[in-house]
Each structure stands twice: as structure tokens, then as C-alpha cells.
Amino acid sequence: MQTNNMSAVTEFILLGFQANQTARMIMFLLLLVVYCATLSMNLLIITLVSTNKNLHTPMYFFISQLFINDILLTTDISPNTLHILLNNGAKITFIGCITQLYFFGASEAFECLILTVMSYDRYVAICNPLRYTAIMTTTYCVKLVVTSWLAGISSMMITFITTWMQNFCGPNTIDHFFCDLVPLLELSCSDTYIVQLDSYLLGILLVFIPTIIILFSYTQIIVTILRIPSSTGRQKAFSTCSSHLIVVSIFYWTLFGVYVLPTKGKTLPKGKTLRINKILSLLYTVFTSLINPIIYSLKNNDIKKALHEHIYTRAPWKSL
Numbered sequence: 240m241q242t243n244n245m246s247a248v249t250e251f252i253l254l255g256f257q258a259n260q261t262a263r264m265i266m267f268l269l270l271l272v273v274y275c276a277t278l279s280m281n282l283l284i285i286t287l288v289s290t291n292k293n294l295h296t297p298m299y300f301f302i303s304q305l306f307i308n309d310i311l312l313t314t315d316i317s318p319n320t321l322h323i324l325l326n327n328g329a330k331i332t333f334i335g336c337i338t339q340l341y342f343f344g345a346s347e348a349f350e351c352l353i354l355t356v357m358s359y360d361r362y363v364a365i366c367n368p369l370r371y372t373a374i375m376t377t378t379y380c381v382k383l384v385v386t387s388w389l390a391g392i393s394s395m396m397i398t399f400i401t402t403w404m405q406n407f408c409g410p411n412t413i414d415h416f417f418c419d420l421v422p423l424l425e426l427s428c429s430d431t432y433i434v435q436l437d438s439y440l441l442g443i444l445l446v447f448i449p450t451i452i453i454l455f456s457y458t459q460i461i462v463t464i465l466r467i468p469s470s471t472g473r474q475k476a477f478s479t480c481s482s483h484l485i486v487v488s489i490f491y492w493t494l495f496g497v498y499v500l501p502t503k504g505k506t507l508p509k510g511k512t513l514r515i516n517k518i519l520s521l522l523y524t525v526f527t528s529l530i531n532p533i534i535y536s537l538k539n540n541d542i543k544k545a546l547h548e549h550i551y552t553r554a555p556w557k558s559l
Contacts, residue, residue, distance in 0.1 A: 248407035250332045251426075255323035255416040256517065267324040273529055274317040280532040281306040284542065291545040297375040298364070298479075299542075301357045302535060304384050305486075308353065309528035312346040315339060316524045320416045333407070336418040341399045343417065343524070347494075348445045349391030354487050355449040356383045361480040362456040366463045394441055401434045416517060417524070421498075446494070453487060482538040486531050493523040 256266060288294045288303040319339070323329045331339070364371050398420070408428040415422045420438060424431045460480060467473045496519045536542055 248333070248409075248411045248426075250330050250411065251336050251418070251423075252328055252330055252412045253319075253323055253416060253418070254328050254412060254414045255320065257327070260327075263324045263327060267321055270317060270321055270324070270525065273525060274313060274321070277313050277317075277525075277529040277532075278310060280529065280536070281310050283546075284532050284535065287542065287545045291548070294541060294545055297360050297380045298357070300380055301353060301360060301384070304387075305350065305353050305357070306532060308346055308349050309531055311342070312350075313525055313528040315342045315346065316417050320525070323416055331418065336413075336423065337399060337402050340402065340418045340420060340423065341395050343419070344395040344398060345391045348394045348441070349387055350490065351445045351449045352387040352390055353384070354483070354490060355452050356387060357483050358453040358456040358487065361483060362460055364479065365460050365476055390445075394445060397437050398434065398441070401437055405429045405431065405434065415520070417520075419520065442498075450491065457484065478538075478540075482535050485534050485538070489527055489530060493519060493527060497523050 256263065258266075285303045285306050288299045316339075319329070319331070360375060363374050367374070402420070402423065405424070405427040406429045407426055410426060413422050413426065420434070424434060457480075464473050464476045467476060497516060536546065
């Protein structure tokens with residue numbers, strides 16, 4: 240009888256953001272605009288990098304990979320979130336739920352790794368500029384990106400399998416707008432030790448170690464920049480990595496805000512903690528994918544120049 244009950248849950252209900260219809264419609268329109276803008280801006284910069292020869296460098300190759308990942312991440316989360324807002328909640332099948340979890344985790348794992356690769360690229364460019372071309376060859380850059388993609392894709396397979404093997408026999412309501420691991424495991428009737436151990440190990444490998452590498456890289460970068468005698472040289476050197484530093488800071492602050500701070504803030508009422516977690520998750524999964532191309536567009540002169548040339552060469556008066 241217990242086995243029948245434990246196999247009964249075949250779908251989950253995602254509550255999303257519980258609010259009145261007016262508030263949900265405002266959120267729906269806001270997220271729809273954000274999603275469309277995210278796709279447009281990321282695709283635009285990817286197109287600029289692929290078509291403009293001045294941007295055929297390792298740094299912009301890594302940037303284009305980051306933006307490809309941002310498109311995949313926001314597409315995994317945003318359409319279903321919009322559906323949930325329209326219907327004040329929505330059902331999702333068990334396989335659909337853990338599939339969304341898998342692609343979400345794989346995207347985040349890849350982002351951790353590609354940001355680490357980008358910090359290494361800036362480290363070589365600033366701390367060892369004479370050997371930069373010899374070290375960051377096209378073949379080496381492709382290997383770094385392929386390794387990051389394979390690591391991101393494969394790292395979540397164990398989590399996918401162990402979550403698939405969990406039994407869900409009780410309530411099937413998830414008070415979230417997507418299938419994240421923590422709220423999903425709260426509904427499990429099985430022992431979640433293996434899944435939690437796997438998530439901790441992945442956190443060490445894909446978050447903690449990359450964070451150490453990034454901190455080490457930027458420590459060396461800052462020391463090298465401070466040794467540059469002229470203020471113009473220091474400013475020019477820092478400008479080459481300022482965009483990446485801002486993107487890394489936003490990514491990791493929101494990451495820790497979602498997965499570390501809630502465990503520390505257990506004195507807060509559960510409902511308030513859930514609302515804060517949802518807002519932080521929204522920033523983490525949806526808005527950062529829009530913020531990233533904006534930062535690179537505003538802070539990077541090469542991209543601004545390429546964008547200006549792209550718009551100018553396609554202006555209507557050029558065909559007259």
C-alpha cells in the first residue's frame with residue numbers, strides 16, 4: 240500500500256507568485272519585456288562577435304559563450320514563469336520538473352566555469368601580456384569552452400538520476416516559480432542524503448573552487464595594475480576587466496543570496512523567507528541574463544564601436 244502511495248505523485252503544482260490579478264498582470268508584462276529584451280540583446284552581441292573581425296579575440300569568444308548560456312537559462316525559466324503568472328499557478332509533470340532542474344543546474348554550472356575561464360584570460364592578458372598570444376591560442380580557447388560545457392552538462396547528471404529515483408508520496412505543491420532542488424526535495428518521501436551530498440560536492444567543485452581561482456586571479460591582476468607607473472596605463476588595464484568583475488560580482492552575490500543566506504536566516508518567518516527567496520531567485524535566473532549584455536555594452540568600447548558600425552552599415556539611408 241505504501242508503494243502505491245509513493246508512486247502516486249506524477250505531477251507538481253508550481254504556485255509562483257501568489258497575488259491579485261492586477262499585480263500578476265503587471266509582473267507578466269514586466270517579465271515578458273525582460274525576456275524579449277534578454278533574447279534580443281544577447282543575440283545581438285553574439286552576432287556582433289561572430290561577424291566583426293575586431294572582436295575575434297579570446298575575451299569576446301568567451302563573452303559570446305556566456306551569452307549563449309544566458310539565452311538557454313532564461314528560456315528554461317521565463318516561458319513557464321509567464322504561464323504560471325497568467326494562470327495563478329500551473330501544473331508540471333514529474334519528468335518536466337526534473338528536466339527543468341537539470342537544465343537550470345547545467346546552465347549555472349557552466350556559468351561558474353566560464354566566468355572562471357574569463358578571469359584566467361584577463362589574468363594572462365594583464366599579468367603576462369607578452370605571452371598572451373602564445374598561451375591563449377584558438378585551439379586552447381576552444382578546449383577551455385568545450386571542457387566547461389561538458390563539465391556543466393555532465394555534472395548535473397548524478398543530481399538528475401538521484402532526484403529521479405526519489406519517491407514523492409505526499410503533497411505535490413511547490414511554493415516557487417520553477418523546479419529548484421531545495422523545494423523539490425522538501426516534498427520527497429525518500430532519504431535525500433545522497434542528493435544533498437551530491438549537491439554539496441558539486442558546490443565545492445563548481446562554486447567554491449572557481450571562486451578561489453577568480454579571487455586569486457583578480458588579486459594578481461590588482462597587484463599588477465597598481466605597479467603600472469602611469470595613471471593612464473592603470474585605467475586602461477583595469478577597463479579591460481572591469482565589465483567581467485561586475486558580472487562576476489552580481490552572479491556570485493545573487494548565488495549566495497539564494498542558496499546561502501536563507502539557511503542562515505532561519506529566524507525569519509517561513510512565509511517571508513519564501514518571498515525573499517523567490518525575489519532573489521527571480522533576479523538570479525531572469526534579470527542577470529539581461530544585465531550581463533547591458534554591462535558589456537556600456538563598459539566595453541570595442542562592443543560599442545562594433546554596435547555603432549553594425550547599425551550604421553544597415554541604416555535605411557545607406558541603400559539610397
